[in-house]
Amino acid sequence: MAVPEDVCSQLRCRFAVLLPHLNERQRRLALATEARLLGHGGIRTVARIAEVSETTVRRGVSELDAGAGLPSGRIRAPGGGRKRAEEIDPALLKALLGLVEPDERGDPESPLRWTTKSLRNLAEELSRQGHPVSAPTVGRLLRQEGFSLQANVKTLEGAQHPDRDAQFRYINEQVKQHQADGEPMISVDTKKREQIGRLPMAGREWRPKGEPVQVEDHHFFFSGPDVQQAIPYGIYDITRNTGWVNVGVDHDTSVFAVESIRRWWQSRGSLDYPHATRLLITSDAGGSNGYRYRVWKSELAALAAETGLSITVCHFPPGTSKWNKIEHRLFSHITHNWRGRPLTSHEVVVKTIAATRTRGGLRVEAVLDTDDYPTGIAISKERFQALPLERHAVHSTWNYTLHPQDASDAAAPAPVGEAGGPARRRQAMLHRLADERLTGLSSARLEELATALAPAQAARAHQRYSEQRGGRARRATGKLRGSKPLFDDAARLLLTLLYQRQVCSLNVLADLLEVTATCIADHVKETREVLEDHDHDPGVAAVRFPTTDALLTFLDSDQRPARYGIIERLSHPVLTGLTRDELHQLTQRLAPRQTALAERLGHQRRGGPRQPGTRSGVFPQKISNSERVLLTILYMRKLCTLDVLTEALGDVCRSSTGNAVRETRPLLQQEGHTPVPAPTRYRTADELFAAVPPDSDTPTG
Structure with a gap:
């Protein structure tokens, strides 16, 4: 029997209003009730109007006829629907935990060890391992096991100090x-x-839509x-x-x-x-x-x-x-x-x-x-x-x-930052260190040399800036005003001359000027190369100062260190068999060979050339080159033993004296100088000094 059109229209209206508010079982029972009221042909009519299958409506009719209800709160009978993925594949959960657990507990060979462990990546890796699963299911399993998205937290403080x-x-x-x-x-x-x-x-700020602040895309333009x-x-x-x-x-x-x-x-x-x-x-x-x-x-x-x-x-x-x-x-x-x-x-x-x-x-x-x-x-x-x-x-x-x-x-x-503090003391000390006795140059000659080297020093500075930047400057200078360095070009030249002439060590200069030794070393390295380019030989100072007090005492009262007096007495012609002028000329002739020998020995100790960035140059030794020549001549003349020479110097060990003589003897032989043996051999340093007459300057023996 055909259902009238007006009845069908009423059903459409009721279904449109009622069905969206019902669950699966309620909809099924409501459709079954309408089908039973329509009689023959009602199941097909209701299914067509509600756009469901006839099987669904017939199932509802059967449930109405049976009259048996479901347990409270359930829509489907127990056991209905598709089983969960972890029930179908019991090994799925274990495989998932092996991927996401911390490295010390998980699989150390996990293919996701060094990649982002997103839900999609985890699902793809599990499917590759033979556990097909979707990304939402992976998320459900992780939440079920107590996992959540977490950022890093800054709590580790490294090794804790015992008195923390x-x-x-x-x-x-x-x-x-x-x-x-x-x-x-x-x-x-x-x-x-x-x-x-x-x-x-970093961060965001409220602005008109589509008008963000425009900024540079790279930072290296500002380096x-x-x-x-x-x-x-x-x-x-x-x-x-x-x-x-x-x-x-x-x-x-x-x-x-x-x-x-x-x-x-x-x-x-x-x-x-x-x-x-x-x-x-x-x-x-x-x-x-x-x-x-x-x-x-x-x-x-x-x-x-x-x-x-x-x-x-x-x-x-x-x-x-x-x-x-x-x-x-x-x-x-x-x-x-x-x-x-x-x-x-x-x-x-x-x-x-x-x-x-x-x-x-x-x-x-x-x-x-x-x-x-x-x-x-x-x-x-x-x-x-x-x-x-x-x-x-x-x-x-x-x-x-x-x-x-x-x-x-x-x-x-005194405050360091004030002009009356170390800044003024530093300038006064630099003025004192420019003494001709230390630099080997008069004030006029030193100023002339500084003027001649100034362009080369500026070029070296620009070269250093270029190396720091990794290329030419991309921006004009951006400082509010030129920053004043600790030392200008003239001061850097002075420090380099003092160091190259072995007047004192870098630590002594640093204490005098109240700066770090590293700061002076960088200036010395750069300026030394400029001096070499201009073929300027600074020579070696006649006096060396091991401490700041010794250097200041010399500048104030011309009092030289005890080592200077010892060398003066040992270089007497009575002991050397040479006049002082002859000894000086011999020392000057051997100086280039000694420098080459020192470089060769340094190369052997290092096992290769110097590493980039090292200072190189002259390093003050316990025994200077001129002293090495003097000691070697005294030893070759058989005036005394190495122990006596070591005792005479007073501030070196026997091995240093022996190394100096061993390294310098071949140089004297190459020069063709063979010292004449002395007629007397001295067993102590006191006997050696006693043999020096106070006013004699003629060679003996």
Whole structure:
């Protein structure tokens, strides 16, 4: 029997409204009810209108006739539907865990060990191993086993220092004591330096749609020694929750670090704590404010003398810098404030830092510091030992106090960063070292040589800059103004002459000029090559100075080291059989051969040529070349034994004397010089010196 069209229309309306709200079983029963009401042909009609199969409707009719319901909460009978993948393939879960478990537990030969373990990659690898599965199923299995997407967490601190916890407790006690007394406490550190320019910055910022800030696609356009940079050094006041940032443009040195603290105290600290007598500084163990640097402590001593404050410094143990308050109470907010914003100028850096605010009440001030802070500055041991530094009983390396000292006191430390400090003393010392007795040149001749070598020195400097950049400059110089180096071209020439003439060692020069020996070594290496290109032979100085005191004494009173007097007596014609002029001429003739021999022996010891970047040049020896010739002549004349010669020199060992004679004897034989044997043999150094008449200058024997 055909179903009327109006009945079909009503069914369509009911199904469209009702069926979307029913589950699978409810829809089946509802369709079966309508089919039974229609009678013969109802199943086919309902299936056609509802767009389902007739089998579904017949199943519903059977369920209505049977009258048996399903357990509460179920739609299908137990056992219905497709089985889970892990039930069909019991080895699937084990294979999956072998891919995603940590390396120490999983399969070390897993093909996904070095690739991203995404759901799709995991599914493809499992299918390749014979466990066909989809990416969603892999995700369900991982969640079922307690896995989740996780990022790295910075918790590992490397090897922990045995006094780590004790240091943390000590810092906490110091902070509580200063807080109870109302004394200032600051946390200091240097934030990551930033390059100035249209460079991409991490993070995003609200802008009109389709109008992002355009930045450079590569950083290498902003590389090289002349690129502008910003070095933010932060001071965070722990008690007042305020920040003060000094933005430098030169180098992050200990002088710059203490100068930043000095500026904070002058602009904010002295106003916020007008009655302060002590200052507590917490800082990292490394960087420009590291506990190993003498300059850092010397500058703090100068600051203590200026302000009258007792400055206590407590360093966090190595590897625990993130515990420093300034990291997550100041620097993190600054980074968040300039996210997505290119730092195109120093003004942008300063104003962006100064605009940093938080709901917790943080306020920040920032200033630009355009002063020069050259690297290579050092403090001698003598000056460091004179500092008013008191080490604490608890880990004295990390905890110490610098007491104020009267600035009028001659022993008071002078700030390194001031013109009246080492900068002025360095210039005065360079003027003294330009003595003709040390350089072998008059002041006019030295100035003339410096003028002649200046263009070649400038060319060497540009060559070094090109090597540092990896090519020619891609940008014009970007510094606010030319940075003044520690030594100009004339000073570098002077240092090279002193070193090449073996006046003293690099360590002695470094102590005199209050710089590092490495700083002088770099200048010597570059300038030595310029001297060689101009065929200038600096010669060898007649006097060598092992200590700074000996050199200063010579400059003040012309008092020469004891070694000089010993050599003068041993070179007397009575002992050598030669006049002093003949001995000098012989020494000059042998000098090139001695240099070649030293280079050959060095090549043998190294097993090959010098490595790139080494200083090369002349290295002061315990026994100079002229002394080697003298000792060899005395020994070949059979005046005494090697032990007597060693005793006469006083500050060398027998092996050094023996090596000098062994290496120099073949050179004398090649020169054709055969010393005449002496008539007398001396058994002690005293007998040898006693044989020298005070006023005789004629050869004997």
